[in-house]
Amino acid sequence: MKAIASAILPATLTTLTVIWLLICSPALGQGSRLLATGGATTIEGVAGGGIVPMAVISGYCTREEIGATAFTSYVDTPDYSLASFGAATCWRNRFELSVARQRLEHPALSAALGVSDQSISQSIVGAKVRLAGDLLYTRLPQLSLGVQYKDNHDFFIPAAAGAIRSEDTELYLAASKVYLGAVGGYNLLVNAVARYTRANQAGLVGFGGDQNDTRQWQAEVSSGIFINRHWLLGAEYRQKPNNLSFAREDDWYTGFLAWFPNKNLSLVAAYADLGEIATLPEQDGWYLSLQGSF
Secondary structure: OHHHHHHHHHHHHHHHHHHHHHHOOOOOOOOOOOOOOOOEEOOOOOEEOOOOEOOOOOOOOOOOOEEEEEEEEEEEOOOOEEEEEEEEEEEOOOEEEEEEEEEEEOHHHHHHHOOOOOEEEEEEEEEEEEEEOOOOOOOOOEEEEEEEEEEEOOOHHHHHHOOOEOEEEEEEEEEEEEEEEEEOOEEEEEEEEEEEEOEOHHHOOOEOOOOOOOOEEEEEEEEEEEEEOOEEEEEEEEOOOOOOOOOOOOOEEEEEEEEEEEOOEEEEEEEEEOOOEOOEOOOEEEEEEEEEEO
């Protein structure tokens, strides 16, 4: 536990400090876009929900503005915990650049394998460009193309599981739209993503494997209802490839509640069902993410 705390606490405190300054500075983060139109931040650092990206560009910048976000998130299941933190910048509501760092703790898996390594770290650099459409103001959904470069820094266990690569690049195409008053007078958010990837457990167990070493298109969707302008209730689904004979890879699901009190802050709480991860079944638990915008 001391090792976990020493690895996670400094980064989390730094992110929380930035977010606290944002909360205490109401003049910041007042981009011209409407509340919640920048989404939250996924565990991989891009604008979206918790596990699925969206076509929206992070923050609240419009075509004449530049903005940025910082985030920290934590996922806890019976045998794993994942801490993520990072930042993103938006330019004129057209481009997004993001960086994220993840740390996966897996003491139960290490004990089962009889090894001393108990954590895996991964760095992610992402870029996204809005191609067409708008979340609110056009019939056409907002369409964006994204790319992510992932570098797994602790490849011992992924290699033992059969992963071939410690780093890789993946692409995704996202379409997002809010339909005003579509469900009993409430606004409906619909989001769909096609991801071209060969990542095992989003890259935390490396890339490619003995069963498959080519990128494949995977489907991801998310949807939610705005209870009011500050609260969004929804769910996500993320399809996963099966590249390793060592263990099957289940698809991921979440049910979430997102709170947008103002343009400086967003908070997402979720129940996450991640299925079997590296032979350990029933990895379901809770997820919490905090984002500051300026």
